[in-house]
Amino acid sequence: MNYENEKLNDRFVFMTTHKLPKNVAGKYYVNDNCIDCDMCREFAPANFARDDEGDGLSFVFKQPGTLGEEAQCKEAKEGCPAEAISDDGGID
Numbered sequence: 001m002n003y004e005n006e007k008l009n010d011r012f013v014f015m016t017t018h019k020l021p022k023n024v025a026g027k028y029y030v031n032d033n034c035i036d037c038d039m040c041r042e043f044a045p046a047n048f049a050r051d052d053e054g055d056g057l058s059f060v061f062k063q064p065g066t067l068g069e070e071a072q073c074k075e076a077k078e079g080c081p082a083e084a085i086s087d088d089g090g091i092d
C-alpha cells in the first residue's frame with residue numbers, strides 16, 4: 001500500500017460511523033463515536049439516555065415531540081464533542 005492509499009484508508013476509517021442500534025427510529029440518532037461524556041443527557045434528558053445495560057453509550061430513546069425538546073436535541077447535537085449525534089434520520 002502506498003502513502004496515498006494509506007492516507008485514504010485512514011480517512012475512510014475516520015469517516016465511517018455506525019448508528020447505535022438502541023436509537024428509536026426518527027430524525028435524531030447517536031453513532032458509535034459517542035464517548036459517554038453525558039452532555040446530551042444533560043441538555044436533552046427527555047430524549048437521550050445512557051445504555052447502562054449495554055455499551056454505556058448514549059442513544060435517543062424518544063424523538064422530540066415539542067419545540068422545546070427539538071431545541072434541546074439541537075443543542076445536544078451542536079454541543080456533542082465527538083460529533084456523534086445526527087439529525088438526518090439516516091440509517092448508517
Ligand code: SF4
Nearest residue numbers: 034035037038040080
Ligand atoms: S454528547 Fe455526544 S459524546 Fe457525549 S454522551 Fe452524548 S452522544 Fe455521547
